[in-house]
Amino acid sequence: MSSYRSITERIYDFKAVELPPERKDLERELRRCQDCGVPFCHASGCPLLNAVPEINAAALSGRMRTALGVLLATSPFPEFTARVCPALCEGSCVQGLHGMPVPCRQTEYAVIEGGFAAGLVRAHAPARRLHARAAVIGSGPAGLAAAWRLNRAGVKVAVYEKNTRPGGFLRYGIPDFKLEKSVLDRRIRMLREEGIVFECGVEAGTDISGRLLSERHDFLILATGTGKKRDLPVPGRDFAGILFAVDYLTAQNRLIGGEIASLPEDCDARGKRVLVVGGGDTGSDCVGTAWRQGALSVCQTEILPRPPETRTPENPWPQWPRILRTSSSHEEGGERRWNTATLSFAAVPGAYGEGDRVSAANCSDVSWESGVPVLVPGTEFSLPADLVLLAMGFTGAEDGALAEALGCVPDRSGRLPRESGRPGGPKIYACGDAALGPSLVVRAINDGLRTAERAIGQLTFENV
Numbered sequence: 001m002s003s004y005r006s007i008t009e010r011i012y013d014f015k016a017v018e019l020p021p022e023r024k025d026l027e028r029e030l031r032r033c034q035d036c037g038v039p040f041c042h043a044s045g046c047p048l049l050n051a052v053p054e055i056n057a058a059a060l061s062g063r064m065r066t067a068l069g070v071l072l073a074t075s076p077f078p079e080f081t082a083r084v085c086p087a088l089c090e091g092s093c094v095q096g097l098h099g100m101p102v103p104c105r106q107t108e109y110a111v112i113e114g115g116f117a118a119g120l121v122r123a124h125a126p127a128r129r130l131h132a133r134a135a136v137i138g139s140g141p142a143g144l145a146a147a148w149r150l151n152r153a154g155v156k157v158a159v160y161e162k163n164t165r166p167g168g169f170l171r172y173g174i175p176d177f178k179l180e181k182s183v184l185d186r187r188i189r190m191l192r193e194e195g196i197v198f199e200c201g202v203e204a205g206t207d208i209s210g211r212l213l214s215e216r217h218d219f220l221i222l223a224t225g226t227g228k229k230r231d232l233p234v235p236g237r238d239f240a241g242i243l244f245a246v247d248y249l250t251a252q253n254r255l256i257g258g259e260i261a262s263l264p265e266d267c268d269a270r271g272k273r274v275l276v277v278g279g280g281d282t283g284s285d286c287v288g289t290a291w292r293q294g295a296l297s298v299c300q301t302e303i304l305p306r307p308p309e310t311r312t313p314e315n316p317w318p319q320w321p322r323i324l325r326t327s328s329s330h331e332e333g334g335e336r337r338w339n340t341a342t343l344s345f346a347a348v349p350g351a352y353g354e355g356d357r358v359s360a361a362n363c364s365d366v367s368w369e370s371g372v373p374v375l376v377p378g379t380e381f382s383l384p385a386d387l388v389l390l391a392m393g394f395t396g397a398e399d400g401a402l403a404e405a406l407g408c409v410p411d412r413s414g415r416l417p418r419e420s421g422r423p424g425g426p427k428i429y430a431c432g433d434a435a436l437g438p439s440l441v442v443r444a445i446n447d448g449l450r451t452a453e454r455a456i457g458q459l460t461f462e463n464v
Helices: 023-033 041-045 052-060 064-072 078-084 104-117 141-152 181-193 210-216 245-256 281-293 401-406 441-456
Strands: 133-137 156-161 197-200 219-222 242-244 273-277 297-301 335-337 340-349 356-369 372-375 381-384 387-390 394-396 427-430
Touching: 023 052, 023 104, 041 052, 052 064, 052 104, 064 104, 078 104, 078 181, 078 441, 133 141, 133 210, 141 156, 141 181, 141 219, 141 441, 181 197, 210 401, 219 401, 219 441, 242 245, 245 281, 245 387, 273 281, 281 297, 281 387, 297 381, 356 387, 427 441
Parallel strands: 133 156, 133 219, 156 197, 219 427, 242 387, 273 297, 273 387, 297 335
Antiparallel strands: 340 356, 356 372, 356 381
């Protein structure tokens, strides 16, 4: 049911591409939800356990205040998930067995935005404060959720964010055409009104030591995300014009947010042939961003095979459907290639002796044998590229100064331990991608909530 602004209009700006759902269309879809016998959407699908059938039933009957109350009972930030969640609930929708699932995400959007418009979503500071202090390191979705839950319990919360503004990946990793930052700023203002303190431009472990954090707080919540980016160690990787996708997206978001006056040369796709290596959501965001910057052409490659159009017998309902997905960015143009491995990069001399700049990627087709990609002889080819964006995901949490100072280092899989801490020091908890590995915004929010609840459960009478 998603509808978008026309391509000829939206590629010239970074405003939201998705349009709010029409009431008549939403009602038609919600009636289909009421035909469900045994819903799987809320328990099998949604990590937050949103009561989707109850929300939909209330929205259908016009009881929007009730729908809002049911939604907020499980989800602290539905305005985020209504925009960027892949809607795991829809993957488990009973109507999706033999047709299109009910658009739960659009209903969530209508309910939460209607609540804001009616003045029903307001800041609520805790009635009383406990004798407990918590430091949350990182202000992405997991950090915000943990801070919100701790603050609601009466804990005094300080959030430390190394960037200029709070929001983490929500602000710097997701383009405005998917999540306008005014939506994020609206929530941050509410969190501040509720008593949460944000210390931005402060890198924990460097600007403030782990020892000082430990002395000031009863427990620490590490929500630092997965900062280690997956690299592509092939010949020519060090040529100019090859950079990580998240760095590219961050630069554009900083420009829109007024943090920088202009884009660095390697983050500007204007007039360039852009190659995106990696077929996930971040790669898709790069495609949309490149077109808006004025790219000459855009090609996205993926080493995995092309997904099927429909479910296979090995991927039955209510599992998440592993099928081909075409984002709004893909609809805007460009080429997509599957079963493609990048072997090396070619270059041309840079201007004024600046060093070599990338000019092409040398690739090959691959076949998959027992889950391993194998190069197909005789299929080598080149793709022209003046800008290469590596969007191959992340490998784990960073083991920086803070982790070392706290004795909380990632394991072999790159994940921080769920709970740690030294004798006599504060309890240390890790949540979100730092503990889960790279995942979704909705899972990070849920994990932040659950981690905060574990921390609250450790409070004693001395904290009351």
